[in-house]
Amino acid sequence: MSSGSDQQDIKREKILEAAYQRFLHYGYSKTTMNEIAGDLSLSKALLYYYFPDKSQLYIAVMRKLAAEYIQKLQNKLNKFDNLREAFIFQIDTQHDFVVKNYNFFDFFRVNEQNLPDTIWEIITEIHQTEMVLLSAAIQIEADKGNIKPVDNPGEIVDLLLDALHGVRVSAVSHKKAMFPQKEHLEEIHTKRLLLLDIFIKGLMY
Amino acid sequence: MSSGSDQQDIKREKILEAAYQRFLHYGYSKTTMNEIAGDLSLSKALLYYYFPDKSQLYIAVMRKLAAEYIQKLQNKLNKFDNLREAFIFQIDTQHDFVVKNYNFFDFFRVNEQNLPDTIWEIITEIHQTEMVLLSAAIQIEADKGNIKPVDNPGEIVDLLLDALHGVRVSAVSHKKAMFPQKEHLEEIHTKRLLLLDIFIKGLMY
DNA sequence: AAACTGACTATTTAAACAAAATTATCAAAA
DNA sequence: TTTTGATAATTTTGTTTAAATAGTCAGTTT
Numbered sequence: 317m318s319s320g321s322d323q324q325d326i327k328r329e330k331i332l333e334a335a336y337q338r339f340l341h342y343g344y345s346k347t348t349m350n351e352i353a354g355d356l357s358l359s360k361a362l363l364y365y366y367f368p369d370k371s372q373l374y375i376a377v378m379r380k381l382a383a384e385y386i387q388k389l390q391n392k393l394n395k396f397d398n399l400r401e402a403f404i405f406q407i408d409t410q411h412d413f414v415v416k417n418y419n420f421f422d423f424f425r426v427n428e429q430n431l432p433d434t435i436w437e438i439i440t441e442i443h444q445t446e447m448v449l450l451s452a453a454i455q456i457e458a459d460k461g462n463i464k465p466v467d468n469p470g471e472i473v474d475l476l477l478d479a480l481h482g483v484r485v486s487a488v489s490h491k492k493a494m495f496p497q498k499e500h501l502e503e504i505h506t507k508r509l510l511l512l513d514i515f516i517k518g519l520m521y
Numbered sequence: 522m523s524s525g526s527d528q529q530d531i532k533r534e535k536i537l538e539a540a541y542q543r544f545l546h547y548g549y550s551k552t553t554m555n556e557i558a559g560d561l562s563l564s565k566a567l568l569y570y571y572f573p574d575k576s577q578l579y580i581a582v583m584r585k586l587a588a589e590y591i592q593k594l595q596n597k598l599n600k601f602d603n604l605r606e607a608f609i610f611q612i613d614t615q616h617d618f619v620v621k622n623y624n625f626f627d628f629f630r631v632n633e634q635n636l637p638d639t640i641w642e643i644i645t646e647i648h649q650t651e652m653v654l655l656s657a658a659i660q661i662e663a664d665k666g667n668i669k670p671v672d673n674p675g676e677i678v679d680l681l682l683d684a685l686h687g688v689r690v691s692a693v694s695h696k697k698a699m700f701p702q703k704e705h706l707e708e709i710h711t712k713r714l715l716l717l718d719i720f721i722k723g724l725m726y
Numbered sequence: 727a728a729a730c731t732g733a734c735t736a737t738t739t740a741a742a743c744a745a746a747a748t749t750a751t752c753a754a755a756a
Numbered sequence: 757t758t759t760t761g762a763t764a765a766t767t768t769t770g771t772t773t774a775a776a777t778a779g780t781c782a783g784t785t786t
Contacts, residue, residue, distance in 0.1 A: 321757090348748060359760045364750065475688070475716055482687015483680070511680055518723030529729090550739095553777060564731045569779065 328366055336377045343422035344374055375434050382438045385413050386445045393449055402453035403512050406446055447473050463519040476515055483507045533571055541582045548627035549579055580639050587643045590618050591650045598654055607658035608717050611651060652678050668724040681720055688712045
């Protein structure tokens, strides 16, 4: 499947790492190809030897991040004691992911309405992984008889994820900050736990 | 409290109405004071006789819309048979309000992060009215013994409103449209009803 | 005096253009 | 095959000017 030598792959990795650091610290638009090349003491032209253009480089980094995130989720598949635990894991993991890479995602905010299809595919893939993980957790809980049998676990998961998302969005837009402050993070987390408890309770008999 | 003659109030009202129509059809920034004056066959200078500036005129219209919306809610205070009905009323009423005045609110989208304090006050007032209405509904339901007693109904209402908001936001951002299409509206509504049912169930014993 | 206006000024937005920065290419070297 | 310096192409940024619009005010009408 994969073409190219080991050497090539190693260099590719180095470029991805350097690019990631730049994108993370300065955002997509304030990072130049020259700077990435400079960090590696390479010529800019070499970057174009390994990646067709800047946006493809960004997407390649994104893909790597997504793969790590997905891996983290898949490691826990079917490893939960109960539904609540599964959702808390997803909430915390996603939260860490977003916080850690906040600046990296400025690409999303800038290109808002017309993200490349490839990005959408990555987002979809992440979403599906979350769905699989959490749907399984719901199914298990239903099989154990702790909650009502659900004909479509995915639908329920989707709904709860949307609702949890709302808790974040509202907290942000009520206040005027673009990104929740440290203090608000705690509040959001508390609210989410409350919502989660009520929701799970609502699934019971 | 209110100063100025009846005549003055009537003219003020006419200006507000004309301004509303313009703002609604063309948005804030694409509406000129000249046009509003023209619609009423008045000189632009007269608008400044009644309102200090353009943004204050806009805010005055906003205040009027908010007052009507708040009135609609207050009319139904303590008039619901059950909690679900109350929330459905709030969901539908808010939805209609947002859809009907969608263009009018472009002011919000443009000024995004730095809305005038007055606007925030209006938003807060609306939110508080919703809280009072729905908190009361929760309290009644608790008193009837249909759900667990809650020490802080406001907290619960706030949480559910956030969650419902999330259902809208997610539906919008998953697809690429800025505003949900007709088809999605139905989907959002269905999801919200489902969420509402689970949530209310989660509040029970 | 209160309601109103035309003519004026002050600001903001838009267009056009040049300059600078950055992306992207390519022939040639290592 | 990998790498680069030089260069072309494109995008962004800054500047100037013109146009549009917000906002003011002395003075007229009711």
